[in-house]
Amino acid sequence: MGSAVITARAAATFDPVGRSVATARAFVRDTLQGWGYSDVVDDAVVLTSELVTNAVIHAGTAADVLCLRTEDGVRIEVADRYPEREVPVQASGRSFASPDQENGRGLLLCAALASRWGVEYTPTFKQVWFQLELPQRQVGTRSSGPVLPTSLLPVADERVRVAVVQIDRGGTVVNWNEDAESIFGYSAEKVIGKPLADIAAWPQTPGIGTGFAEALQLSRWEGSYGVRGADGRVIPVYATHLRVRDTHGEPSTVCLLVRDYERAVIQTPLRAPATDAGTESRAADPFEVFIGSPAPDDLDGLLQRTVERARDMLDGDSAFLLLATDDETELEVRASTGLPSARQRFARVPVEAGTGRYGSARMPAVHEDLTAVPGAVPLLNNTGMRSVVTVPLKVEGRLTGSLGVAAEGAGRYSNEEALRLQFAADRIALAVESARLGELERLRRGSLSFLVEASDLLAGTLDRDQTLALMAQMTVPTLATWCAVYTIADQASDPYLSYVLHEDEDRIDGLKALLSKIDPPEPVPAPGARVWTAPADAAHQAALRTSMRDLGRNSEHPLSSVGTTLATAAAVGGETVVLPLVARNRVIGMLTLGKPSDDHFRQEILELAEDLSRRAALALDNARLYSERTAISQALQRSLLPPGLPQVPGVEVDVIYRAAGEGNEVGGDFYDLFPIGDDAYGFAIGDVCGTGPEAAAVTGLARHALRLLAREGFSGPAVLERLNAAILDEGSRSRFLTLLYGELWPQEDGSALLKVVCAGHPLPLRLRQDGTVEPAAEPQPLLGVMEDLELYEQTVTLDPGDVLLCVTDGVTERREGTRMLGDDGLADVLTTCTGLTAGAVASRVLRAVERFAAEPASDDMAILAMRVPEPLPTDPR
Numbered sequence: 001m002g003s004a005v006i007t008a009r010a011a012a013t014f015d016p017v018g019r020s021v022a023t024a025r026a027f028v029r030d031t032l033q034g035w036g037y038s039d040v041v042d043d044a045v046v047l048t049s050e051l052v053t054n055a056v057i058h059a060g061t062a063a064d065v066l067c068l069r070t071e072d073g074v075r076i077e078v079a080d081r082y083p084e085r086e087v088p089v090q091a092s093g094r095s096f097a098s099p100d101q102e103n104g105r106g107l108l109l110c111a112a113l114a115s116r117w118g119v120e121y122t123p124t125f126k127q128v129w130f131q132l133e134l135p136q137r138q139v140g141t142r143s144s145g146p147v148l149p150t151s152l153l154p155v156a157d158e159r160v161r162v163a164v165v166q167i168d169r170g171g172t173v174v175n176w177n178e179d180a181e182s183i184f185g186y187s188a189e190k191v192i193g194k195p196l197a198d199i200a201a202w203p204q205t206p207g208i209g210t211g212f213a214e215a216l217q218l219s220r221w222e223g224s225y226g227v228r229g230a231d232g233r234v235i236p237v238y239a240t241h242l243r244v245r246d247t248h249g250e251p252s253t254v255c256l257l258v259r260d261y262e263r264a265v266i267q268t269p270l271r272a273p274a275t276d277a278g279t280e281s282r283a284a285d286p287f288e289v290f291i292g293s294p295a296p297d298d299l300d301g302l303l304q305r306t307v308e309r310a311r312d313m314l315d316g317d318s319a320f321l322l323l324a325t326d327d328e329t330e331l332e333v334r335a336s337t338g339l340p341s342a343r344q345r346f347a348r349v350p351v352e353a354g355t356g357r358y359g360s361a362r363m364p365a366v367h368e369d370l371t372a373v374p375g376a377v378p379l380l381n382n383t384g385m386r387s388v389v390t391v392p393l394k395v396e397g398r399l400t401g402s403l404g405v406a407a408e409g410a411g412r413y414s415n416e417e418a419l420r421l422q423f424a425a426d427r428i429a430l431a432v433e434s435a436r437l438g439e440l441e442r443l444r445r446g447s448l449s450f451l452v453e454a455s456d457l458l459a460g461t462l463d464r465d466q467t468l469a470l471m472a473q474m475t476v477p478t479l480a481t482w483c484a485v486y487t488i489a490d491q492a493s494d495p496y497l498s499y500v501l502h503e504d505e506d507r508i509d510g511l512k513a514l515l516s517k518i519d520p521p522e523p524v525p526a527p528g529a530r531v532w533t534a535p536a537d538a539a540h541q542a543a544l545r546t547s548m549r550d551l552g553r554n555s556e557h558p559l560s561s562v563g564t565t566l567a568t569a570a571a572v573g574g575e576t577v578v579l580p581l582v583a584r585n586r587v588i589g590m591l592t593l594g595k596p597s598d599d600h601f602r603q604e605i606l607e608l609a610e611d612l613s614r615r616a617a618l619a620l621d622n623a624r625l626y627s628e629r630t631a632i633s634q635a636l637q638r639s640l641l642p643p644g645l646p647q648v649p650g651v652e653v654d655v656i657y658r659a660a661g662e663g664n665e666v667g668g669d670f671y672d673l674f675p676i677g678d679d680a681y682g683f684a685i686g687d688v689c690g691t692g693p694e695a696a697a698v699t700g701l702a703r704h705a706l707r708l709l710a711r712e713g714f715s716g717p718a719v720l721e722r723l724n725a726a727i728l729d730e731g732s733r734s735r736f737l738t739l740l741y742g743e744l745w746p747q748e749d750g751s752a753l754l755k756v757v758c759a760g761h762p763l764p765l766r767l768r769q770d771g772t773v774e775p776a777a778e779p780q781p782l783l784g785v786m787e788d789l790e791l792y793e794q795t796v797t798l799d800p801g802d803v804l805l806c807v808t809d810g811v812t813e814r815r816e817g818t819r820m821l822g823d824d825g826l827a828d829v830l831t832t833c834t835g836l837t838a839g840a841v842a843s844r845v846l847r848a849v850e851r852f853a854a855e856p857a858s859d860d861m862a863i864l865a866m867r868v869p870e871p872l873p874t875d876p877r
Helices: 019-034 038-059 105-113 178-184 212-217 260-265 286-291 299-313 415-459 464-475 505-517 534-551 559-571 603-639 693-711 716-728 822-831 838-852
Strands: 008-014 063-069 073-080 116-121 126-133 163-168 173-176 220-228 234-245 251-259 318-324 330-337 348-350 365-367 387-395 398-407 482-487 496-502 576-583 586-594 652-658 669-677 680-688 737-746 752-759 765-767 773-775 794-798 803-807 861-867
Touching (some): 008 019, 008 234, 019 063, 038 126, 163 178, 178 234, 178 251, 212 220, 212 234, 251 260, 299 318, 299 330, 299 398, 299 415, 330 398, 398 415, 415 603, 464 482, 464 496, 464 586, 482 505, 505 534, 534 576, 586 603, 669 693, 669 861, 680 693, 680 861, 693 737, 716 752, 794 803, 803 838
Antiparallel strands (some): 008 063, 063 073, 073 126, 116 126, 163 173, 163 251, 234 251, 318 398, 330 348, 482 586, 652 861, 680 737, 765 773, 765 803, 803 861
C-alpha cells in the first residue's frame, strides 16, 4: 500500500468448495465492520466474492484472503494456487470479461469500483489485490435516540457492571477485571491462563457453523451467549468482541460482557426507524433477519442474497431460486450459488413437471437421493448434488417462484428442513415479488423506449440492405449475442440467408459459414419465438470432428481453422430462437437470435424481440415494395430515353441527363438524336408537365411520334402539328409539352445547317467563336393546349467553333432562395465555354447549375450540346 501505515490485518484461507464464497463474503464483511469501515463494506464484499469465486469455483484451488487496514482505507488481497492462468492486460486491447459471464468479472469490477488494483505473480500462486479509499466523513453525531420518559428507559442494576476480558491468540484469558469477578463469581487467579471456551455456553444454533473459537478470531463480533458461573448456573450475557493487536504486533481479543437484560449498555443501535414515544419497540422484521439489513435494492442482488442465505441456513452446498412467468406455467432460473456455473440462467422449466406432489413446484418437496430419481430436478443434472429440498414462493395464494437448497451427500434433508426453508420463503416472497414487479416496470419502460427508437430508425430508410443491417444492429447485443436474417422472395422461393451479425466481428465469417451449411428454419407464420436447435447441433458436430482431426494431427487442418471452428461452436452453443417476419399476411423472412454456450433467453427479451420483428417485417416489406417500384420506374425512364447517340459526321454531340429525387418517379424531361435520311439527323429536347405514369405516357408518345413522322419526310412544323393533335387525342390523360425540335445537315465546308422549331421551350443558345452568345430561335406556342397551331421553322448555320446549347427548364429555373439562374445566367456560363468540346461545355454548365444552390435539384435536367469543330491546321510543307 505504498507509504500507508498498516494498522490492522486479518487473514483466512477458504477451501475450493462452493460454500467458501459465502464464507469469504462473511469474513470480509465482519472484518471491515469490526474496523468501523462500513462505508466500503459493500464494494469490498462484491469484489471479494468475484475473486474468490474465480479461485475456488473456476480455478478449483484454495483462496487466501488478506485484509489490511490503514487510516484512510483498506487493501484486500486474494491469492489462488493457479499461477498459470492468463490475466488480460487492458493495454493489449483485449477486454477483461463480459459482464454477462460468471467467470472473469472480478478484474472488470476491480477496474470499476476500486481506487487502485493490480495482479502479482509468484512461481506458486497468483494474487489479485484492490484498494478502497474511505470517503471523507463529517464530524458529528454518529447515532442518537429520542428523549424518552423515565419509565421507558432500559432496566439495569443499581450498579452497572461491564466485564472486560482479554483473550490471547490461543483463546486463553490474559485479563479479567473486577466486574467480571462480580458477575461470574470467578477470581482473576482462577481464570487467567485458562481458555474462555471452558466456561462459555455457546449456542448450537442449527445451520450456523461458526463456533466460539471462530467467533473470537473474527475482527468484530456482537451477540448473545452464556457463561457458566462459579455456582454452575449459566448466566445469559450480551457481548461485543473486538480483535486488536499490541505495539509488538501480537493479536488478542477484547470482550465486553454485560448481563443479557442490560444489553442496551453496549449493544450497537439498530438502523431501524425509531418508534413513537409510548410504544414498545417493534419486533425484529423476519425478512431482515433472513436477508440482513440493509437489504439489496435490486432484484438480482436480492435473489442472490436469498440463495446464499438459504444455502447457509441449511448448511447446503448449493442453492437456487426460480421465478414464475406471468401465466404461472413455467419457472425461470434467476439466481444460483454453489453450482459449477450459471449455465442455466433464464432457463425455463414447467411448473407441473409430473403428477403428484413431487412433480409440482406448488408444493414443498424433499429428494433424499437424486440418483434414485434421475432428472427430478433438471437444474442439478451433472452437478454432483444428491439431496435437495424445494419450497414454493407464494403471494396471496399465487405461485411466484421456487427456492431450493441442495447438498452433495444423500439424505441430508428431511421435512424439518423443508419447514424451515418454507418459513424463510414465506418471509421473503412478498419482497421478491415487489422487486420483480419493479424490474418488469423498468423493463417495460426501457422496452417502450427501445421500440420507439427502433421504429424511428426503420422508418428512416427505404433501402432493403440498410433495413436488414438495422434489424441486426438493433438486436445485437441488446437482445442477443448474434443474429441472422433470412428473407423469402416469394411463396415459391426458399429462405435465403441475407444478413449475419455477431457482437464479436471476428466470429461473423465462421457463423455465416456454419449457417450456410445447414437448412434454414421452416417459415412458420405462427407468432412468437420458437427454439431452433439446428445451429447448436451443427456447431457441436463440427467442433467434435475438428477436435478429432486435431487429436490425429491432420496437417490438412491448421490450428487457425481449429480455433475458428471451436470459437464458432461456443458462439452458437446456447439457445437459438426463430421469429417469423410477417407482413401483409405473408411470411417474408425469419429473424434468428442466438446466445453463446448454455445461455438462455429470458421471457421479457423474447416478447420484446417479437414486437421488434413485427415492426421490422413491415419496414422490410416496405423497402421491398419501394425497391420494386424504383426498379420499374428506372426501367421505364430508360425506355423513354434513346439507348445511344449516333455519330454525326463533322459535329460533336454530347448529352447529360439528371433525374431529380430518389428515382421513385418517372421524369418528364427527354431528349433524342436520330438519323432521318442521308446526311440528315433529327434532334429534340422536351419537357412534359408533371411526373409519374401520365407524364411518362406523353413522353413516350412524343419521342416515338417524332421519329416516325420525321422519317416519313414531314418538315419540322408539320411534325410538331401532328404531334400536338396526337397529344390532344389523349383527352383527360393529355399533358402540355414544351419541345425544341430541329433537323441537322452537316455541310462540306465544315459548317452545319440547322432548322429548328421552339414550341414553348427555353430558347437554344448559340455560342460563337468570338465568345458572343445569342438565341438561335424564337419562342412559339407549346403543344397540348390549342388545336390549331401555326408553327414555323428557323434556319441556323453553325460555323466551325460554334456551339448550340439546348436545355430543359430544370437548368434555367434552378433557384437559391429568391434568386434564379435564368436565361441570362445560363448565357453568362456559356460565354466562358469558348474553345471547349461539346462534352466539356455540357459538363461546365452542369457544374454551374449544381453550384448555384446548396440544396439538391428538385427538377429533372437535360443538357444537349452540339459543336462544329474547327478544322485542323495544315502542314506548310
